[in-house]
Amino acid sequence: MYRYKITFAYDGTNFSGFQIQPNKRTVEQTLKNAVNKIAKNPEPPLSVIGSGRTDAGVHALNQVAHFDCPYKLGNDSMRKALNSLLPLDIIVKKAELVSPDFHARFNAHSKHYRYRVDQSDFVNPFKRNYTAHFKYPVDVAKMQKAAQDLVGEHDFTSFVASGSQALSNVRTIYQADVHRDEANNEIVFDFVGNGFLYNQVRIMVAFLLEIGSNQRPVDDVIRVLAAKDRNQARMTAPASGLYLVSVDYGDQNNKTIDESESIK
Amino acid sequence: MYRYKITFAYDGTNFSGFQIQPNKRTVEQTLKNAVNKIAKNPEPPLSVIGSGRTDAGVHALNQVAHFDCPYKLGNDSMRKALNSLLPLDIIVKKAELVSPDFHARFNAHSKHYRYRVDQSDFVNPFKRNYTAHFKYPVDVAKMQKAAQDLVGEHDFTSFVASGSQALSNVRTIYQADVHRDEANNEIVFDFVGNGFLYNQVRIMVAFLLEIGSNQRPVDDVIRVLAAKDRNQARMTAPASGLYLVSVDYGDQNNKTIDESESIK
Structure with a gap:
């Protein structure tokens, strides 16, 4: 598995916050769908770990998350692949292959x-x-x-x-x-x-x-x-x-x- | 009847344009609902005449319209009454009692x-x-x-x-x-x-x-x-x-x- 750190912006207006909730449009679910599509829908599905939650209606300019992908893509290819699958109210600004011990939540200073x-x-x-x-x-x-x-x-x-x-x-x-x-x-x-x-x-x-x-x-x-x-x-x-x-x-x-x- | 000229802004994102269409959320319909509520729902309903149409998704900073109201309100009271009834993506910036021959479309230079x-x-x-x-x-x-x-x-x-x-x-x-x-x-x-x-x-x-x-x-x-x-x-x-x-x-x-x- 290859670990990617992504830095992304979102307009929180039409999201029910970051964290996954059943039957709600959330940032985490939207990212998870895109990541799993890139990874060719593995079972069990891949998770996306954010630096932390934001509430419904709260925006982000440079939120950070990480996920593990079974395929290795160049940083720019990963960024473009994600953006091609994401709706226009989320944009991935940067994708970086990082060390497997990077953790978006636990490593945040x-x-x-x-x-x-x-x-x-x-x-x-x-x-x-x-x-x-x-x-x-x-x-x-x-x-x-x-x-x-x-x-x-x-x-x-x-x-x-x-x-x-x-x-x-x-x-x-x-x-x-x-x-x-x-x-x-x-x-x-x-x-x-x-x-x-x-x-x-x-x-x-x-x-x-x-x-x-x-x-x-x-x-x-x-x-x-x-x-x-x-x-x-x-x-x-x-x-x-x-x-x-x-x-x-x-x-x-x-x-x-x-x-x-x-x-x- | 008293004729009012209103100057208003709207975020066109969630409107199907200015002009009234059946079963669509339009600027004209939204204004018409507010005006008729202020006029205590007369029959036939009052019309709101805009300076012209804007398409779905197009915005306005100072669009103009007129309507006739059976009641006379002060300009500021009319503005506040309208804003209290309108959704947050339309704001009336000015309401003015004008001459009955003012026409928002025909008089536009x-x-x-x-x-x-x-x-x-x-x-x-x-x-x-x-x-x-x-x-x-x-x-x-x-x-x-x-x-x-x-x-x-x-x-x-x-x-x-x-x-x-x-x-x-x-x-x-x-x-x-x-x-x-x-x-x-x-x-x-x-x-x-x-x-x-x-x-x-x-x-x-x-x-x-x-x-x-x-x-x-x-x-x-x-x-x-x-x-x-x-x-x-x-x-x-x-x-x-x-x-x-x-x-x-x-x-x-x-x-x-x-x-x-x-x-x-």
Whole structure:
């Protein structure tokens, strides 16, 4: 068997998330179908292992997965073969033959998530699936300041959705950045961390927006982290604004936030 | 009855075009349902008259229509009432009580269409419904030069789709512009004219792309216009790249191409 690492983008709008579910259109199932077709439908079927799940409606710019194929193809041939079988809302940007001990989930060092908030007066029909909409004025400097309190190793119990099955809620955020994208009239949130809990980014974004619109004091992150109580952070920002930008495996210097990773 | 002019945007992806068709989701039907709900479902139902049709998958940034309502609402109340009833892929940007002799189709002086061509190496999943994809190098200066041969009053028989029911194929193009949008890696075509024939913009764009990629000489527009033969311009660019940017009624100085009209 030959192990391939693939890096791919998807528009999450028409997927019921990443993970396979019966009778649902998922990213994992769609990739699995293509991989098995290339492998001439072996029994049992081949699996595709992603770096992690994304929820329904969440997008990815450079998600990573691996699979084992009984046939050896050149990297570019594998990429093209997959793209010829995939629908237009997934694109494989890179396929690489890797060592059999590469594992898309276990080897991931860090992930970079981005969240886009559109500030138009009304919901822009062209952005409805690609941003969250929040028309009220927000203080970006205040959100940027508060976001720094999320950086570091913390117990994020206050920022995890109730459905989480994680054994520990301790995670490390390496970098957090909030800035205004003037050209697109958006607020952009970037987080790089060693892993994120269920809905954690969406809950952190909603919390920072409450700070930015003066519904919470700027130092409220510190108090709420210490409380370790999910009821403290009440809101979850919608899936449509969230992008998995990249997954870092320690082999590249991409742990920091790089605007060029974005394909819009 | 009170006549209202509305200016609205729509994402054409999930509409079977503007015009009402049985058992299809169309822009006209969707607007008509909202207007009739506001008017408390009169019999016979009220009609909504658009400035013109757009095909399935074609978008609009500032399409215009009118309708008559038995109730008088403030402009802003009318806009909000409509938006509260419309799905998120249509947004009414402006509603105006106008003179009963205003007619969205007959009073239109000119229309501005834009066409976006994405030049990424592969089909970007986030742009698949919002651009055409053409990855080959193109000479923008050559296309801009050729586009000027389309400006003026011409018989556009060579640039009309066979399904057209127009009595005359003579139209006037006031302005044509082709430029590269570096930030988005796109080629953008803008056309302002007194009216456009069925598929005319999409055929002109495909023709200019043939010139830009050296499949036709730069002066081929002149020859093909003179031929008055649809078989000369063989290709039609896909619907996904086309936007109705604005409709001019002579009451505003917006006949020229204005980037600020774009909402992306």
